[in-house]
Amino acid sequence: MRLLITRPMPDKVLAAAKARFDVTLRDSAAVLDAAELRAALRDYDVVLPTLGDRFQADVFADVPAPRARLLANFGVGYNHIDVAAAKAAGVAVTNTPGAVTDATADIALSLILMTARRLGEGERLLRAGQWQGWGPTQMLGMHVTGKTVGIIGMGRIGKAIARRCHYGFGMEVLFHNRSTVGDAGVPARQVPLDQAMAADFVVVAVPGGAATHHLIGADAFGAMKPSGYFINIARGDVVDESALIAALQAGRIAGAGLDVYEFEPKVPPALIGMENVTLLPHLGTACLEVRENMGLMAVDNLIAHLDGRDMPNRV
Template sequence: MTRRLPDRVLAAAGARFDVTLRDETKPLTQRELRAALTEFDAVLPTLGDRFDAALFAEVGKPRCGILANFGVGYNHIDAVAAKAAGVAVTNTPGAVTDATADVALTLILMTARRAGEAERILRAGKWEGWGPVQMLGTHVTGKRVGIVGMGRIGKAIARRCHYGFGMDVVFANRSTVDDPGLPARQVPLAEAMAADFVVVAVPGSPATHHLINAAAFAAMKSEGIFVNISRGDVVDEAALIAALRAGQIKGAGLDVYEFEPKVPTELVAMENVTLLPHIGTAALEVREAMGLMAVDNLVAHLEGRPLPNAV
């Protein structure tokens, strides 16, 4: 296990396996990655543990038979190279949906209503009392939201926006979505980007790398607010910074970053940007559910059963 997980998860894994727990927060080093594939029968990795094609080529025939990823996103694992090396890959879909959608709404509201900036003013002792034109933000209710990626999480965000805030929903998706589950229109990416609020909810993969680039930001309106809760490298971070600097868009709310944990100093300095440290699934019951799902995948592999969440 490459990170400390909640106690319930550690207990469940310990009941079936001889567990080696790596109690650190940083991703595996190259040496640790090689050891993971050559010294263990199974590995429970997570975001940042980069099992790429070069690593599998270097190792050759690994001892490890499964990478039971903790998280729904697995763009840090080359699943094709893993399969060729005889290593199964699983993930934890479903468990993360509502928590991630909740954080998307948190970012929409915080950025629109300038909540981070307002709290900084108050904590610094600079608040001089209520005033009619103080800290004016953007009204959310009744606006249009454009969702990029209408999978489980995208649909959960759409439900919250439409039924909770009366928002008109448009969405862009690579494949046709016959039933979005609520009143919503599928549109080209440029039209989705032109909404009042844009939320990116696509999986990270080579196909979505820098999907949101300078051309995509050019399609946004000057009052538009951009939110990303997917994967950092889906967004060209330099293009986002340029759009914010130029006033091309009004603000942004981010939970993920292209080179995390590194966050560009340009973004940190901007008051119209809400920055969260990748907390999309950071609720105890959610992290427990994710971990137990990963353990279920490990046990199924151990027992020779079909993997519940193979990718």
């Protein structure tokens, strides 16, 4: 069975895939272009794609009878794949939930600390040779311990963030979720979106897709307080980036920490130019063991398909 892997992968993942499949490894970090997307469906039995490989309805329309029968996505988020169009074409879709939870939650806490305590700004100052020495009023930021956090999306990752905030920093946890959450795992209150946005720190942890596109826009930012910090570790298009920029430029919020962007890998110059914004290049799961676990989970889905078994993580 011919398998296309669309990006370079850890050695352990490649070895597991090559043990069961005829593997074609695409040696490029760029997303699949229009021709490559169509060729993937046409020329391979199964595909292991990842973020940015946009298998949208137009791609399936151009390949109405695809050879491929499974897109085993590398990653928990799959909003780059039109699952309904895939299903209509007879193509199953799987993902890799669970493997990314703790690493992504860690990045959320990193962004909270980096932004509130001005750590990126301080490192830039030091590396530029501009540090004049310690002083009582040098680079004062916001104290994190004991503050409130508003978590938007209380799934696996949201709960992992809540645990870190509550047990690590004694924070009061508020959260907004589309469905009722019976057990948040820590003392927490489920509240409407505007109340969660009014916390000291707001962390977005919802899945991407049509249902959450621009969930956080001008109205949501209007509910934040001027001292509030906004953190996004979910998907870039959950946030209306222009509304975020407007809120920051007008001083309606204190700062932002971002690991994802609406039009990755493009980052607006306006964000790059702001010292009160921490910017990371989508590092949420960037640990070798995590990426290995993600890849092996994707391979498990592929092998289940090969063996005619139920796939563990079908979406």
